[in-house]
Amino acid sequence: MANISIIDKLKRSKILDLLQEGKRIDGRALDEPRPLVIDTGVIPHANGSARARLGDTEIVAGVKVQPDRPFPDMGDKGIFMCTAEILPLAHPSAETGPPQPDVIELARVVDRGIRESGMIDLSQFVLEKDKSVIGLFADSVVTDHDGNLFDTCSYAAVAAILTSKIPKWEMKDDAPVLVEDQESDTPITTIPISVTMGRIGEFIIVDPNLDEWECLDARITITTNSDGNIVALQKGGNDGFSLEQLVKCSELSISLGKKIRDVIKEATGASK
Amino acid sequence: MGGREANVVLLDENGIRSDGRKVNETRKVTIKAGVLKNANGSAYIEFGGNKILAGVFGPRDVHPKHMSNPDTGILRVRYHMEPFSVGERKKPAPSRREIEISKVIKEALEPAVMLENFPRTAVDVFLEVLQADGGTRCAALDAASVALADAGIPMRDIVCACAAGKAGDALILDVNNEEDQAGQADMPIGYMPNLGKITLLQLDGVLTPDEYKKCIELGLEGCKQVYEIQKNALREKYFSSSDNN
Numbered sequence: 001m002a003n004i005s006i007i008d009k010l011k012r013s014k015i016l017d018l019l020q021e022g023k024r025i026d027g028r029a030l031d032e033p034r035p036l037v038i039d040t041g042v043i044p045h046a047n048g049s050a051r052a053r054l055g056d057t058e059i060v061a062g063v064k065v066q067p068d069r070p071f072p073d074m075g076d077k078g079i080f081m082c083t084a085e086i087l088p089l090a091h092p093s094a095e096t097g098p099p100q101p102d103v104i105e106l107a108r109v110v111d112r113g114i115r116e117s118g119m120i121d122l123s124q125f126v127l128e129k130d131k132s133v134i135g136l137f138a139d140s141v142v143t144d145h146d147g148n149l150f151d152t153c154s155y156a157a158v159a160a161i162l163t164s165k166i167p168k169w170e171m172k173d174d175a176p177v178l179v180e181d182q183e184s185d186t187p188i189t190t191i192p193i194s195v196t197m198g199r200i201g202e203f204i205i206v207d208p209n210l211d212e213w214e215c216l217d218a219r220i221t222i223t224t225n226s227d228g229n230i231v232a233l234q235k236g237g238n239d240g241f242s243l244e245q246l247v248k249c250s251e252l253s254i255s256l257g258k259k260i261r262d263v264i265k266e267a268t269g270a271s272k
Numbered sequence: 273m274g275g276r277e278a279n280v281v282l283l284d285e286n287g288i289r290s291d292g293r294k295v296n297e298t299r300k301v302t303i304k305a306g307v308l309k310n311a312n313g314s315a316y317i318e319f320g321g322n323k324i325l326a327g328v329f330g331p332r333d334v335h336p337k338h339m340s341n342p343d344t345g346i347l348r349v350r351y352h353m354e355p356f357s358v359g360e361r362k363k364p365a366p367s368r369r370e371i372e373i374s375k376v377i378k379e380a381l382e383p384a385v386m387l388e389n390f391p392r393t394a395v396d397v398f399l400e401v402l403q404a405d406g407g408t409r410c411a412a413l414d415a416a417s418v419a420l421a422d423a424g425i426p427m428r429d430i431v432c433a434c435a436a437g438k439a440g441d442a443l444i445l446d447v448n449n450e451e452d453q454a455g456q457a458d459m460p461i462g463y464m465p466n467l468g469k470i471t472l473l474q475l476d477g478v479l480t481p482d483e484y485k486k487c488i489e490l491g492l493e494g495c496k497q498v499y500e501i502q503k504n505a506l507r508e509k510y511f512s513s514s515d516n517n
Contacts, residue, residue: 101374104375105375108369116475220473225478231479233473234376234473235473236375238383239471240464242470243468
């Protein structure tokens with residue numbers, strides 16, 4: 001464990017002592033995520049938006065939809081992109097300036113979960129093949145950091161996408177022109193849900209809070225789709241997992257993912 | 273990565289893949305240890321069409337100084353692709369993808385290296401992808417482990433890596449570039465074979481819970497094959513009869 005302070009060492013031994021008794025530092029069961037609260041439509045200027053609160057971690061996601069040029073090798077598909085940023089007001093250690101590797105990883109893991117699930121049917125975003133497509137950009141900002149940004153950010157972005165409306169454009173003289181007051185629902189195929197688990201010693205805990213996050217040996221984020229299949233994985237942290245632990249984590253992510261998907265469906269009115 | 277095309281035949285009716293391999297076969301892997309003069313340890317790997325050079329410096333002074341840790345040495349990893357390593361020229365500056373891969377490779381190696389005996393120092397691992405052909409992060413990790421051992425860094429285990437995945441509805445070992453682009457899933461795995469620990473694990477693509485477990489198990493078989501090649505590379509440098517520096 002690199003860069004671990006004396007306080008973190010004491011915290012870790014306290015957390016481990018509690019885990020031996022089957023308890024967590026905030027009183028949760030080992031496989032119990034913090035309560036998730038989703039508010040939608042929080043940013044009227046965005047095409048879709050959501051605020052996700054997972055315990056005391058809070059993230060606001062906004063979706064912007066606008067015409068764009070397609071990627072050269074994907075002229076028959078629209079563009080989808082996720083970004084994430086930890087705002088300097090979110091935590092004393094958060095800094096301004098170019099993104100640090102952990103923030104880049106956060107954005108890429110959230111993006112991968114949504115992209116690989118095929119959540120959005122991007123083939124419906126083509127205005128003119130190879131020339132003009134619709135781009136959907138889901139940008140998330142962390143406003144309060146109490147651990148597990150991966151899941152909170154993923155839930156916020158997914159909820160924002162589920163509630164987003166796609167404006168209508170028509171091609172005129174090789175350029176997209178907005179057709180006023182005509183919006184459609186975003187074409188959704190599945191709802192990806194990520195579940196992040198940490199390992200401390202031999203214990204696997206779900207949705208670590210910041211105290212736990214700082215002394216994890218290793219963590220894994222598993223994203224599942226509405227069919228209960230696994231669509232993305234990301235292992236992190238300075239140690240590894242055994243195969244048995246990984247199988248256990250996948251089972252947890254499927255069962256918990258189902259419950260969390262219901263919370264998000266309820267908050268967004270999504271049907272899938 | 274995204275672009276999945278259905279019109280490529282990745283698996284024919286006899287279960288043979290587009291590059292002639294069976295589903296449970298890796299590409300040809302060759303590793304040579306100690307290929308650089310200035311680095312404290314180095315390795316060169318050819319993993320199919322991947323050509324990757326790994327160089328290790330340290331334990332050495334940490335710059336900038338505030339990064340140093342009084343309790344332990346630190347490991348730093350830079351994974352970098354040359355502009356000419358891929359089809360279309362890649363901009364030389366590190367991309368977000370390269371920064372993320374550097375981080376996951378670092379975290380895959382950290383459990384193996386014993387840097388607690390070298391406080392206030394850094395071990396730097398530089399991974400240069402000269403040619404990319406799918407699975408560069410695994411190949412780079414394989415080369416990094418050999419280069420760290422070649423540098424004489426104390427290690428608990430070697431980290432070996434190989435991807436598994438899914439293409440043409442079958443689980444396949446060692447996903448090549450074409451299968452990564454057009455296939456159904458790509459799961460890179462890093463593994464410490466003697467400690468039984470998985471230290472790198474990622475996935476793009478859809479797998480059922482059963483396929484997930486089988487895919488990891490298949491990947492571990494590949495890791496173990498690479499492990500033998502890694503050991504041979506070190507054996508060749510340190511135990512062969514010919515004269516070596």
